[in-house]
Amino acid sequence: MHTILLTGRNGQVGWELQRSLQGLGRVVAPDSRSLDLADPDALRATIAEVRPSLIINPAAYTAVDLAEQEVERAYAINGIAPGVLAEQAKRLGIPLIHYSTDYVYSGEGDTPWHEHDPVAPQNVYGASKLAGEEAIRAIGCDHLILRTSWVYAARGKNFLLTMRRLGRERESLNIVADQVGAPTWARTIADLTTHIVAVRPDWHGVSGVYHLVNGGNTSWFGFAEAIFRLAAAAGDKVPNVAPIASEAYPTPAKRPKNSRLALNKLQETFGLTPPHWEEALALCWESLP
Numbered sequence: 001m002h003t004i005l006l007t008g009r010n011g012q013v014g015w016e017l018q019r020s021l022q023g024l025g026r027v028v029a030p031d032s033r034s035l036d037l038a039d040p041d042a043l044r045a046t047i048a049e050v051r052p053s054l055i056i057n058p059a060a061y062t063a064v065d066l067a068e069q070e071v072e073r074a075y076a077i078n079g080i081a082p083g084v085l086a087e088q089a090k091r092l093g094i095p096l097i098h099y100s101t102d103y104v105y106s107g108e109g110d111t112p113w114h115e116h117d118p119v120a121p122q123n124v125y126g127a128s129k130l131a132g133e134e135a136i137r138a139i140g141c142d143h144l145i146l147r148t149s150w151v152y153a154a155r156g157k158n159f160l161l162t163m164r165r166l167g168r169e170r171e172s173l174n175i176v177a178d179q180v181g182a183p184t185w186a187r188t189i190a191d192l193t194t195h196i197v198a199v200r201p202d203w204h205g206v207s208g209v210y211h212l213v214n215g216g217n218t219s220w221f222g223f224a225e226a227i228f229r230l231a232a233a234a235g236d237k238v239p240n241v242a243p244i245a246s247e248a249y250p251t252p253a254k255r256p257k258n259s260r261l262a263l264n265k266l267q268e269t270f271g272l273t274p275p276h277w278e279e280a281l282a283l284c285w286e287s288l289p
């Protein structure tokens with residue numbers, strides 16, 4: 001039976017993991033007040049006390065625009081902490097499951113990225129997440145780095161809930177239509193992570209980076225349209241939605257235009273096929289409060 005140390009219990013993915021991991025063992029899930037990832041000594045002390053057989057780390061600094069200012073904090077949480085977790089995982093001889101992002105890629109081109117493609121983050125958040133990946137690889141504990149994208153859930157801060165709120169407040173919205181990726185339900189990430197842990201108790205030879213996103217892809221504009229189709233069907237007031245170019249929506253952080261992530265490696269290694277993003281969105285919609 002596993003003892004799983006789970007970080008970020010109140011985050012989108014952490015919350016869903018707490019649910020999906022039930023049945024695999026004891027889940028120890030401190031919140032950010034009882035375990036601060038920016039404090040390496042606290043991390044080491046907690047791990048020594050819990051003696052986990054598996055560490056899962058969905059905690060992260062995810063404020064993409066704010067990270068351009070809070071560079072040091074973003075690196076402490078996204079870049080340094082994963083290396084401390086990896087160092088402790090190696091010491092205990094246990095695996096680490098970590099999450100990363102489409103924002104490690106340059107965003108060039110219009111074909112799906114594969115895990116072995118070159119990385120070239122375009123903003124501080126992406127660079128800090130890449131630093132975390134590299135720290136884990138350098139330590140070399142058994143690990144999975146699951147790169148996901150455009151995460152939403154029924155709770156937390158995300159594009160789905162922002163659109164639902166703005167849709168009620170505004171007559172019209174302009175949404176970027178030239179950034180393409182896969183909206184991904186936090187529950188899909190948690191469920192498939194749990195399947196991996198359940199079917200792969202032997203970590204030999206599987207360590208590495210994997211894409212884990214919902215199937216298909218769309219633009220943020222396409223994602224917004226799908227959200228408002230569901231809202232309209234539920235009788236909500238919906239705004240007019242207009243497609244715009246990234247240049248017409250200036251933000252402190254630059255976002256990649258091509259965030260398409262190939263799923264072949266996940267499918268071939270673990271036999272898992274994530275549901276299409278529209279199917280996941282419809283299910284999440286039904287679970288909204």
Ligand SMILES: NC(=O)C1=CN([C@@H]2O[C@H](COP(=O)(O)OP(=O)(O)OC[C@H]3O[C@@H](n4cnc5c(N)ncnc54)[C@H](OP(=O)(O)O)[C@@H]3O)[C@@H](O)[C@H]2O)C=CC1
Nearest residue numbers: 008010011012013032036037059060062099101148150151
């Ligand atoms: N959100 C997205 O669109 C995407 C996310 N990812 C990656 O997926 C993973 C999960 O993201 P998601 O669930 O959306 O993240 P959220 O922003 O929803 O949650 C992040 C969690 O991390 C916790 N946290 C932040 N700082 C600290 C700290 N110093 N010490 C301890 N805990 C901390 C937060 O705690 P508290 O709630 O107390 O602040 C929160 O529980 C992350 O690795 C992220 O980089 C990848 C692609 C897209």
Ligand SMILES: Cc1cn([C@H]2C[C@H](O)[C@@H](COP(=O)(O)OP(=O)(O)O[C@H]3O[C@@H](C)C(=O)[C@@H](O)[C@H]3O)O2)c(=O)[nH]c1=O
Nearest residue numbers: 062064101102103149150151159174175176220249255
């Ligand atoms: C609210 C709003 C956003 N947008 C655009 C801005 C941006 O390009 C896109 C999404 O906005 P967000 O602020 O949700 O984007 P962002 O926070 O960059 O989302 C990213 O978060 C990190 C953590 C990741 O790892 C990425 O995969 C990705 O999900 O929509 C509009 O065009 N119009 C609007 O009214």
Ligand SMILES: [Mg+2]
Nearest residue numbers: 062063064158
């Ligand atoms: Mg965001």
